[in-house]
Amino acid sequence: MGELIRLEGIVKSFDDTVVLKGIDLSVEENEFVTLLGPSGCGKTTTLRIIGGFVRPDEGRVFFDGKDITDMPANQRPVNTVFQNYALFPHMNVGENIAFSMRVKNKPEAYIKDKIKYALKLVNLDGFESRRIDQLSGGQQQRIAMARAIVNEPRVLLLDEPLGALDLKLRQEMQYELVRLKKELGITFLYITHDQEEALTMSDKVVVMNEGYIQQEGSPEEIYDEPVNAFVADFIGDSNILSGLMVDEKLVRINDIDYPCIDGSEQGFPPRTPVDVVIRPEDIEIKPYGKGLFNGTIISKLFIGVHYEMLVQSEDGEIEWLLQNYDQHDVGEKIGMYVRPENIQIMQKPKSEAESAIELDI
Amino acid sequence: MIAKKRYAAPFIFWIIAGTVIPLISIAYYGFTSRSGGFTLANVAAMFRHDHMQALGLSLLLAFISTLICLIIAFPMAMVLRESKYGKQGFLIFVIILPMWMNFLLRTMAWQVLLERQGVINGLLGLFGLPHQELMNTPGAIILGMVYDFLPFMILPIYNTVSKIDSHLIEASYDLGATKFRTYTKVILPLSVPGIVSGITMVFIPALTTFVISNMLGGGKINLIGNIIEQEFTVNSNWYLGSGLSLVMMVFIILSMLLLRKFDKTGGENLI
Structure with a gap:
């Protein structure tokens, strides 16, 4: 296990608001890392910088030792599961999953197998020809996962993927995500404002607030030994x-x-x-x-x-x-x-x- | 429910007085001969050589100007989508601005620019370049059509593209697509309802116009709109004019049905 992603001194402002005030973060290969913090703490911006949708004002982004700060999103070896899933409404489930493979001109037989494999992995066998608007929120969530993983990224970026689901489904999906992570053997960088979610799933929790990282550590460390009042208050009563x-x-x-x-x-x-x-x-x-x-x-x-x-x-x-x-x-x-x-x-x-x-x- | 239907009464009255009755009378005139008997001759007259020629030219000019409008409007709509909120309002204002002027005046302005002693030829003369015959050409008519109808193409397309979730575009890049592929596979397909709506709003008025061709074609170029107009005004042959109008209506309905095939939303954006 080596270091896969490293952020060095990331600063970012939008208009007059400084959103990130110097973020240093290291993500190990095959880790499940969660960025945890209240809304507006800069966690989504951090993820978008790694995904390539936002360019930092200062600081560098390294992937596997290479500086990818200036690499466009479509060339980065990461894939994102968006908060609102961002499934293409004019394509069916199969076409959505096939998108990244068609971009890479993979043979159709390979694509067909891969769709089957991905759907099986997310427990939605036989959904190839369903329309997106026929799916429930939880199903759309799974399809978004399937679409992201067929690309075989080394890191999956997940932006509050469970935020729109109801409590029971959310808890089910937490187990699903951990299982998927194990089966795929890739790195997950997960964003949430739900401390329970963060503690349940992660190998490492990174607590953020006001554009700063407050504390990094295993869920137990964060819970038992908060470094300051904010972390203590945010992680449980x-x-x-x-x-x-x-x-x-x-x-x-x-x-x-x-x-x-x-x-x-x-x-x-x-x-x-x-x-x-x-x-x-x-x-x-x-x-x-x-x-x-x-x-x-x-x-x-x-x-x-x-x-x-x-x-x-x-x-x-x-x-x-x-x-x-x-x-x-x-x-x-x-x-x-x-x-x-x-x-x-x-x-x-x-x-x-x-x-x-x-x-x- | 029944009580609420009463509120629709003004609209229903309007439709009956303004659409149903005129349509019935056009249909009546269209199928009646000068002597008062039933006839199909007025409708069949569309297949006369000169009428077919005018219709062919109308279709060609309307098609070309619709295409030009589309080529100008789509990138413009995307620019509007990407621009900041305050700037967006200003740009839309600029696009709509010409529509505040009278339609006839706007077209007349092009006469001043294009005529033999007009502004453009004046400028060419300054540089010692030969005079160009700009007026009374099909090109002048297309120019007028594009100028007059462009906002009707931009606005519906802008309306659609502005509603495309930017996460979809990001997702496309995220999955490795190039900018070009993102346009062709994501943005364009999602813009189809607006494009269909824009095409309808430009193609139909361009197909039936007689004002633009009159003012910029100098009466030398006859579009099907001019022929129908002349039957009503110059020749006072309401029967033939109505007959030809009926055929045009069928034509327009057919082209709308054809367009609907491209619009998976079921044509809800069609006029």
Whole structure:
């Protein structure tokens, strides 16, 4: 496995708006990489730069070691699955899939076999002569995939391909995509604003905001060790609090000291102001007075698997978000405990990149 | 439902008074002889040599001017599609601008430009070049037709191409197609409804015009429109004029049906 795509210092503005403010990204061969971020974070522009539809103002794009910044889209060894599928409405399913092969003047027998193979791969056997407007959204999605993969690209760029589908179909298609990726053995660069989708499917997640990359890492790293408040907030519900390191591996939040596992070695020496993330499922409920801190349950919601509760601290300063399988009543006074390893210490935003993001939360 | 149909009453009245009754009277005159009896002679008169010649010339000139309009209009429509929003409005304004002037005036302006002592020959003279006979030629008529009818070709084509999803064009490039192939395999096929509509809006008025051929052909070139007009005005032979008109109508209906074959949308854009 080597590096397949590399972006170096990509800057792009549209009119007066700077959309990408210096993107460096590396994608390994055969990786499933997801660009994740809210709308307007620049993820689609990044993908379009790799696809060849947008030219960066600054920076270079490398593919397999070669600079392809100035290569037109029709010569790039990548294919895109567009958000709205972009299937040609004046052609039937077979003609759509055959398009790229006819461009390359492949023999008709080869094209016919390849269409059959692609349709089988996306579970739409025998759909060759269907009209595009006869297909459902999910079927169009699969055809768009089929059309892109018959070209045998080394990278498939997917621009929120599941965005227009309903929840159940979306979850099914997530499995399909992972299966397809395995069968094809090619690199997927996927774009979404859905954190669950990103965590489910990817080998690597790249969180973007305001034209900057916030964090790159495996889904577990991104979830368990967010580098800043934006990433923590964007990847799932969390309690994000302001704290102060009072000793090695001891952080003070709202006058209560919590043992944690970070200290000088991790770059958080005593008297450093920090941001602290505690996931709602990591807060354990104890009898009143038996935990690290106490509070009163002020609301409770049943959301399927578990209960979600808001707990107000005794001095009224903090509202904790909790998720727990056990039922507790509103008004009940409880004690709470968090294991040291579940307290995630993060740097306070310093650079423009991070502080720009603070405002958004 | 029944109550709502009442709102269509003004339109229905308009259609009956303006289309149905005149059509019936043309049909009546067309199948009636001067003596008042039924006859097919007025209709059959289309096959007279001079009429056939005029019809042939009309078809030829209408075909050529429609083709020229199409060749000018399609790239223009694509330029419009690609231009920025503010510029787009201005360009459309410029295209429609000539239509604000009276049709006769516009055609007359070409007389001034093309005639023997006209602007163009004046300029040629300045450079010591010989005079050209520009007026009263088929070329002058084609020029007039193209000038007068071009907006009717640009607007429907622009209307269609502006609605083509740019992701489709990107998808074509993405799948390896060249610019040329993208035009022929994606943009052009998706523009067919607009092209068909534009052809109809240019070909039919060009086929039946008598004003342009009168003003720029100097009465020397007879198109089928001129012949029908003369039957009504000069010869006061409403019977023959109506008969020939009926044949032309059939002609136009046939050509529209033929065009519809190219338009997979089922001809909803046809007039």
